[in-house]
Amino acid sequence: MSLDPDFAILLRASADRLFFLLEKFASARVLVIGDLTLDEFLTGQVERISREAPVLILRHETTKQVPGGGANAIYNFAQLGAKVLAVGLLGKDEQGKALRSLLEAAGINTDGVFVDSSRPTVTKTRISGHSRQSVTQQIVRLDRKSDDLPDLDLQVQISQYIKEQINSVDAVVCSDYGDGTLTQPVISAALSASRTIVDAQKHLERYRRGTLFTPNLPEAEFAVGYAITDEPTLTQAGQDLLALTQAQHILITRGEQGMSMFNREGSAFHIPAFNRTKVFDVTGAGDTVVAALTLGLTVGASAWEAAVLGNLAASIVVRRFGTTTTTPEEMRVALQRLLEEG
Template identity: 40%
Template sequence: MSASFDSPLGVGAPPRPERRAAPGAGKPPSVLIAGDCMLDVYLEGAVDRISPEAPVPVLHLKKQSQRAGGAANVALNLSALDCPCTLTGLIGDDSAGHCLTGLLDRPGIHQQLVRSPDLSTTQKIRLVSQRQQLLRMDVEEPPPEPCIQSLNALARDLAHRHRWVLVSDYGKGALRDVRDLIDACRHQPCRVLVDPKRKNLEAYTGAWLLKPNLQEMRAAVGDWNDEKDLCERLARLQRSLEIDHILLTRGEAGMTLFSREGLCLHVPTEAREVYDVSGAGDTVLAALTCFLARGDPLEDAVRAANRAAGLVVGKFGTASVTLEEMGMAA
């Protein structure tokens, strides 16, 4: 078992970009992912008694596993879909960071990460029994200013080499200056797609597409009375933030694409069984971009992303899907 609960190792050392290309990578990637990289740890076991010390279940640990989360999970999903990508983000010089880079050592993933001993790699540690979460423990600290500046500069430098820029914002601090990145992209031949976590969406002004879920959308525009009211609120939001498209993921109701030119496309869910929604938004973002990158129209890419979401929620934990599973292999 190698889960990390490392504390920060002090301050003062300069961050450095870690540049690694996975073996077997093919053509240069057209997709850049910038965001919060996390390590998801699953501690699985059996519960057969309550603690005599407090009214809590006692987990008898039997299995431990680690998976890539956040922006790192988006990269793994793109790799599973045979879509080369570049990943940039912040990781610590700790065992969790080394574990995460090992998980990302896949064909088609080009790691361009800022690693620093000043950082503590973000972790989500889940205690699970019979595939039901008992508790989640988060290990995270705000990143130091020099690390944020290094990532911002690196992401802006990488953006002009890619056609698609994915912003995977989990609110952990790596994307504090995301407005600078989006502004830089507006002067480049690239389009920005955002998975937002902020209540105030102004930071994403100028993005090509936003992909919020229902909870995130309500936090941004308030409760709506009906579909007409929702369309009016989103139209105002798109005009004020200069955003071309909003892809609203609606859980068991599927997803809806709202476009500034008036297009409204609703796609019902294809999920047969919802087992675990962890990381489903990462899969949607990755599948949507994969099909856009290969030249499919936006409407077809939305339908493909919806199919991928229906498959991934039937899996346990943070997961990905393949073109074969989607029935779309070449």
């Protein structure tokens, strides 16, 4: 895909600076509070229809477990080279053990991950099947979760841990998937940081005065209460979200239309999607945007530079199936290719 000529000129002028910022990602230290989820992928070959019920019988072939939800956000930071302090809750179950192991294997500090024995680890199990001559496709998803909030003592423990660590990190990130980790005491602790990035699906007003919010288009529409259908409504939404959140920046991610940043000072800019014709799977892409964007800001990027880095990272992961991540090296290669093609 060819970039808009004016944007291509701006990107080329900023190339050296963007490469420099990517080199500095490894110096960043972040604390990420999230609704930790284990994503499971079970696949098998269809053998026959069951005689017990009109359902498929699969012969199991593979099981894959990866960090999902807020854990995917945490994992993205680690894969991009940052030093990461993970904060969240796991159940006292095998899924919780598996997820903690995945995070620790990536070099992530899990001292802030507490066990909630009254609630299960949030787990999303996707079961997929195929025949000998067909592609694999998802058949059903099974979710394990609780609608109950964690006990107050756990909320206090999480809040206290955040307060103890807050001066040792460059940024605090809230990855709120609505599963109960980010209660008001936890949010209040997070907002005491000098730089708090908020990625929440709903109730953005709970994070009022966070530094930067990153809603996608449906989340932004839900927050403002009207459809965003053209440039005037997009501009209005940006202004309304700034008023609602009292944030310094609002970044609305818009899928194949790219992303739009609105600042408290009244300025705004738009960044086109870098591979609009090749978008494959947007699962987890928002987490990747948040990670690359936040790391850019922590190492000295301007809002525009940070947004470009977030967009660049997302352009890589949307070409892959399922929850996935990228690395600074892949981003460097993608940026170089973009400069050559632009």
